[in-house]
Amino acid sequence: MYKLDQTQTPLFDALMEYVNRKTIPFHVPGHKKGEGMDNKFKDFVGTNVLSIDVTVFKLVDSLHHPTGAIKKAEELAADAYGSDRAFFSVQGTTGAIQAMILSVVSQGDKIIIPRNVHKSVTAGCILSGAIPVYMQPEIDDTIGVALGVTPETVEATLKKNPDAKAVLIINPTYYGVAEDIKKIAKIVHSYDIPLIVDEAHGPHLGFNDRLPTPSISVGADMSAQSTHKIIGSLTQSSLLHVKGNRVDADKVQQTMNLLQTTSPSYILMASLDVARMQIATKGKELLDKAIDLAQYARSEINKISGLYCFGEEVLSKKGAYALDPTKMTICCRDLGITGYELDQTLADKYHIQVELSDLYNVLAVGSFGDSKEKMDALINALREISSEHYNASIKPSPVLEIPEIPEQVLSPREAFNSSKVPVALENSIGQVSGEILLAYPPGIPVLCPGERITSEIVNYVEEMKNAGLYVQGTDDPDVNYIKVLRNTDALSLNITA
Numbered sequence: 428m429y430k431l432d433q434t435q436t437p438l439f440d441a442l443m444e445y446v447n448r449k450t451i452p453f454h455v456p457g458h459k460k461g462e463g464m465d466n467k468f469k470d471f472v473g474t475n476v477l478s479i480d481v482t483v484f485k486l487v488d489s490l491h492h493p494t495g496a497i498k499k500a501e502e503l504a505a506d507a508y509g510s511d512r513a514f515f516s517v518q519g520t521t522g523a524i525q526a527m528i529l530s531v532v533s534q535g536d537k538i539i540i541p542r543n544v545h546k547s548v549t550a551g552c553i554l555s556g557a558i559p560v561y562m563q564p565e566i567d568d569t570i571g572v573a574l575g576v577t578p579e580t581v582e583a584t585l586k587k588n589p590d591a592k593a594v595l596i597i598n599p600t601y602y603g604v605a606e607d608i609k610k611i612a613k614i615v616h617s618y619d620i621p622l623i624v625d626e627a628h629g630p631h632l633g634f635n636d637r638l639p640t641p642s643i644s645v646g647a648d649m650s651a652q653s654t655h656k657i658i659g660s661l662t663q664s665s666l667l668h669v670k671g672n673r674v675d676a677d678k679v680q681q682t683m684n685l686l687q688t689t690s691p692s693y694i695l696m697a698s699l700d701v702a703r704m705q706i707a708t709k710g711k712e713l714l715d716k717a718i719d720l721a722q723y724a725r726s727e728i729n730k731i732s733g734l735y736c737f738g739e740e741v742l743s744k745k746g747a748y749a750l751d752p753t754k755m756t757i758c759c760r761d762l763g764i765t766g767y768e769l770d771q772t773l774a775d776k777y778h779i780q781v782e783l784s785d786l787y788n789v790l791a792v793g794s795f796g797d798s799k800e801k802m803d804a805l806i807n808a809l810r811e812i813s814s815e816h817y818n819a820s821i822k823p824s825p826v827l828e829i830p831e832i833p834e835q836v837l838s839p840r841e842a843f844n845s846s847k848v849p850v851a852l853e854n855s856i857g858q859v860s861g862e863i864l865l866a867y868p869p870g871i872p873v874l875c876p877g878e879r880i881t882s883e884i885v886n887y888v889e890e891m892k893n894a895g896l897y898v899q900g901t902d903d904p905d906v907n908y909i910k911v912l913r914n915t916d917a918l919s920l921n922i923t924a
């Protein structure tokens with residue numbers, strides 16, 4: 428199974444050696460193991476964590492040029508996840524995604540991406556100068572959320588854009604829905620280009636066969652995972668994996684060095700080292716417990732009037748190939764309250780904080796930090812809320828069909844660097860947008876910076892507003908005004924998406 432001894436934690440051990448030597452610090456950070464820090468913070472967090480807040484020196488190795496403890500820790504991560512090289516990110520998956528993009532595309536190259544990407548992907552396009560070619564994800568119109576992009580959509584987009592240099596896929600989605608990555612990888616590789624995967628919500632996938640398959644094991648060339656989101660490492664710590672020969676791993680290291688701080692937190696990196704050990708050695712049973720608890724919650728929630736938490740039945744829909752059951756999307760469309768209201772009531776009245784909410788849903792994230800008591804607290808709160816609201820007369824609003832992806836006139840980088848001016852939305856038709864317009868649900872942009880505004884889009888925004896749905900993205904919170912670019916008439920990229 429593993430080639431290396433996954434019980435090892437080389438970086439954490441190096442830090443312990445530094446602590447046990449009682450090293451006298453004449454290095455940064457200036458708080459020097461907490462001695463120079465105000466008690467207000469120190470008394471709360473304790474001195475242990477401050478004693479491993481160190482900087483780059485031989486014993487603890489260098490993130491930018493790893494040769495010792497960090498190198499070993501990254502090798503162990505690659506072994507645990509089945510990749511050829513793994514890189515620690517202290518700038519979350521945001522930094523890792525930017526590095527993935529900068530490693531495979533540059534100025535003027537086409538990169539095929541889903542329309543509903545995280546903003547780090549857009550940032551990667553701005554930084555690289557690449558031109559995104561968008562694919563529309565499938566939409567679940569019962570609960571109004573975006574599912575995955577199908578292999579057929581990937582194939583059709585590549586057929587129209589055989590000169591694309593890479594394809595990026597989100598897998599699984601925030602809501603835990605995964606696509607058939609094996610099939611997608613086969614299609615992408617038939618064009619001899621890399622498949623890179625935003626796996627922010629999948630650092631646990633390879634460690635329990637009740638979960639969707641991790642992309643790197645079925646053909647992805649690179650994946651970025653928010654280790655901090657689901658398994659036991661600290662916020663900001665993520666992993667970037669490389670597999671195969673389509674991506675130059677040394678270039679990935681250089682790109683990570685370009686983007687990452689020269690003062691990475693050893694607290695974050697040590698937590699990554701230990702989290703990898705934990706998932707590799709105890710992941711199966713920890714995840715069994717997390718999945719069982721989430722399935723218990725799902726079945727109890729589905730007995731509550733007005734609530735619905737989707738399970739495997741979603742797999743009959745296009746864009747849904749596998750499901751991570753630890754994600755509990757609780758749809759309150761039939762309860763007569765919005766997801767935002769449910770989120771706020773849970774937080775204010777029951778002191779239960781969910782991960783996110785939209786018009787119809789709240790998303791509760793499960794993990795091996797859960798317990799039966801905490802699940803019951805959530806279920807009981809939902810029961811009480813349902814008994815207060817069920818039968819309320821608000822009719823669920825329809826999910827409107829989103830308009831066609833408009834003409835892309837400028838690349839995200841050109842749009843970012845252009846000067847902009849606000850105009851009334853109804854006067855913006857024909858102009859090039861300087862802002863994004865995002866409708867909730869389903870959280871898919873109808874307009875991105877650099878795209879031509881159409882009458883269909885303006886009408887759609889009006890319809891959304893009239894139906895009481897949320898449109899956002901512009902500086903103007905009411906979306907009466909939108910910023911457009913000056914002087915772009917002569918420009919056209921002639922992109923066929």
Ligand SMILES: Cc1ncc(COP(=O)(O)O)c(C=O)c1O
Nearest residue numbers: 518519520521522545625627653
């Ligand atoms: C789909 C997706 N990709 C990337 C990210 C960025 O991850 P991080 O917060 O680790 O930078 C997120 C964060 O929520 C996300 O949901």
